[in-house]
Amino acid sequence: MTKVVDNSKKDYHCKLAANMNNLLDFLKNNSSWIKDISTIIFTGTGTLIAILSYRRAKSTIFQPKRTEVAKIQAQILTDFLTTFTTDGNSLDRSIDYLNIFMYNVDIILRDYNLSDIEKISEKYAEYEQNIAGWFQFLENEDYKFILVEGSIKDYDRLIFESNHRERQKYYERDAKKGIFDVHRIFFTKKYSQFHEKLRDLSNNPFLPNEIQKVANQIGENMTVNLHYKLKSILSKLIEETYKALNDTETSDYEVLSETF
Template identity: 25%
Template sequence: MDIIYLTITKDIAQIAFWLLAGALAILTYRQARRTVLQPIRTEVFKEQLKVMSETMSLFVGKSELPLRDDFSFSTLFDANACYLMDSYVASIFDMKFDPDQRPYSPTNCPMKILTMDPGNNSSKLKDSTGSQEEVSYSQVWVGHWGDYKMDRLFINKQYCEMNQKITRLLENPLLPIKLVELLSEYLTQAAKNQYLLIALLDQESKSLPAKFPALPIDHKVWSRELHGKYMQAFNHLKPIADEIVKFVRSYFEADNLKRL
């Protein structure tokens, strides 16, 4: 009987030993893994902090108007309203303009988009990936004014620069997916205001013959009134900017700081 008890005791002791050894091995592995990975996590966190701090600098503390000024939507409006009026005057009164001296020149507006396929009267919008080769800067639109369609939109330098800043952030692989989505939404909201301007100028073009039947043309009042309409219909940027700032603050305070 004593032998049986001794055998059972020995088996229990062996089981306890292997369980303890297994537990120690797991704990040792986890500690070693944590020790090895901690420097990597720290470096990743530092890079995230850097890129997200750059993101914050674009949005934090800004009201709606400064956010619009980052793209300079007023310049976007002025360049394209000028192009519309130049096209009208060139078509109706046979006046000529030097495009290099106009607000929509390649220097002021290094990019443009087509609003419809060339040679097609369809008003279907194309993606805003235009280049200087797509539409010639050599002259404004000239033809029978009844056929006029707003076929291009000139994108000002400030808009291009702001778009590039956000695009560079989006290309960073360390950016959280949620922040990528918010920044993409922000660019989409800005682009909506491009297409809003296209639609507004195209609609306004129909009324120009009645408003300006003869020379000289003083279009300052017209431009102010049209700009007022544009601002009234403008898609606000601040709600999305606030969501971006809120996410960045929450991400570091609630999640990543605990991982250090």
Template identity: 25%
Template sequence: MSKEEIEFIINISNKLLQNIFFIVGSIITILTYINAKQTILQPIKTEVFKLQVNKFESILDIFDTQGYLKITKCFKNILFINACSLYDDYAELFFNIEVNRNTRPYTKENIKKTICNIYSMEDMEKYKQFRNKFNDLVSMKKNIQIGNLKEELIYANNLNFWMNYNYRELKITTEYMELLKKIIDVKSSPLLPKEILVLIEEFIEAINKKLNLVVETLNQHSKELPNDYFIEEIVGERSSIFLGIEIKYNKELKELELIANKIVQYIRNYWLVEKINK
């Protein structure tokens, strides 16, 4: 073998060894970096997960079985309070009954605020005229002597007025406003995954629709009220009149239950994945 061939082989061997050394060194460096990164980031990841767990627990308090029962009770209270307001209008218009509105379930002590389903100044003016007409008819009725309540409804003018009656003053409980604030507060956390934020937003939109549905349901029900008015039938939450409207309304709450179940299931799946990754 010539001197040139030997030198060529030596050069090739040196370059090969250099490349192997470089590759091995690079691999060691990368592995060291990955290990160091994991070592540094693991405490941060753990702390983030702990904070997420706290938020998830708050969400579960709202949407799990017990929490959802509180939500349905909240909507039942809103429905009942507004139904009482509707029934009292009906009673005052048609029957010789004095309704003390200061002692009714919709007093200021029981509600947070009242929202009128009115969307323009013109609409507001029409509603004011409507309520003024209502008050005039009630005042007129009180000045008329009435015999048997079961046989004598106030004249056709009142009945015609009622057929055009629209309930608009939605009364919202303090309980509902606190619930909504609680949901919005947990939703505002930057630690929550996007998927659960979407579900919570979907739930907020759904409960707003269910509020509007209270007004829609009452207006449908207003034309079906009986000719006889018994005050004890209206006051109680277990009255047959209220139970009928509650059953109809509750059928529309299934959507809320489905979304709440999705939220709970997402959290359970998320915790399971995190546990496996550990």
């Protein structure tokens, strides 16, 4: 029995793979909802106010009273600020928002079979080095989740490579229905370190309530940024990428490819 090979389909996938990176760059740079990552994804206003609040608290609350408790308070606060806001750093950078965004983009596109990350690549090695775990959302809720500690290799072993074909079919069915859910958000070791220090700060019995409230507010902002803002943007990115790739199956493909 002669086996017929569909070369046109093979050529299509080759072209699609060749243009994938350019297509993603095009979406990131030209989509109206992601023109300015610094303002749309993670607004720095809240953390900037937090820094100013810390410094103001140090000068107005601690300085008038040169007691031992006040000195301890000042030292705790100074140590925290020195750790995260010196040598050109800021709280936003210490939280590692940019890497979190880039890592999650690559991983979610891979989950939906819209991209790939080779295990022998430098990118995969970087992710293995920096990823500390992920928030696994329950019933597609933003704030109901399980925190899982583990590397990208752990994720691949436990989820991505487990029942791979069934999971792939699940994503394909959802995509065809226009459903682009984000089931998890990955976070980095740098993010985890900052969150741990921030939690210690907010629970430190030596610090006044005003400072603890600021620390709690930063923590709440971090949760909103990852669980709501980033999650929403990833969902939109998947949707636009899927639609763009789906359009390549029509005559519009040649027009789209000429853009690059």
